[in-house]
Amino acid sequence: MAEELQISGRNELIQKLLGRSSQKICQQNNSDIGANVASGSYGTDAMIVLPCSVGTLARIAHGMAIQLIERAADVCLKERRPLILCVRETPFNLIHLRNMTLAAEAGATIFPVIPAFYFRPVSTDGIAREFVNRVLAHVGLPQPDAYQWKDE
Numbered sequence: 001m002a003e004e005l006q007i008s009g010r011n012e013l014i015q016k017l018l019g020r021s022s023q024k025i026c027q028q029n030n031s032d033i034g035a036n037v038a039s040g041s042y043g044t045d046a047m048i049v050l051p052c053s054v055g056t057l058a059r060i061a062h063g064m065a066i067q068l069i070e071r072a073a074d075v076c077l078k079e080r081r082p083l084i085l086c087v088r089e090t091p092f093n094l095i096h097l098r099n100m101t102l103a104a105e106a107g108a109t110i111f112p113v114i115p116a117f118y119f120r121p122v123s124t125d126g127i128a129r130e131f132v133n134r135v136l137a138h139v140g141l142p143q144p145d146a147y148q149w150k151d152e
Contacts, residue, residue: 013027030069031067032068033071035068035072037068037075038068038075040075040079044076045082045140046081046139047082047083047084048135048139049069049083049084050084050086051087051113052085053087053089054089054092054099056070057085057087058095060077060083060085060103060108061099061103062099062102073085073108077106077107077108080107082109082138083103083108085100085103085109086111086112087110087111087112088112109138115127116130116134116147118147
């Protein structure tokens with residue numbers, strides 16, 4: 001994500017995403033396989049991988065915990081914690097689909113990055129915000145600004 005947004009500094013990513021710094025968010029180095037989130041005894045409620053490349057999906061699906069992101073995902077699966085994989089690359093080939101099946105069978109939720117249009121967004125920013133609202137609501141975080149379908 002940092003590469004695609006052309007962000008170089010560790011704290012710059014949080015600043016760019018939130019528009020401000022955060023005391024609650026702690027960035028981890030992906031090469032730090034011994035970081036706190038790599039342990040089942042470290043209390044996390046869920047993990048969201050957004051965006052999730054098909055390479056990361058493959059490593060998670062096959063239990064190849066080479067980097068911290070795969071190890072933390074593996075911990076979520078073994079501890080039966082929610083793991084949301086927001087796969088972003090299309091079209092999918094058969095290998096991708098099989099890896100999604102493996103990950104889902106292991107307990108992950110496959111949540112492809114697919115925009116919603118039923119709420120009639122007026123900007124791409126609105127589309128992105130609504131997608132994030134849906135993902136966060138899926139792990140039980142209230143999203144008061146999210147679109148709510150109303151029976152007409």
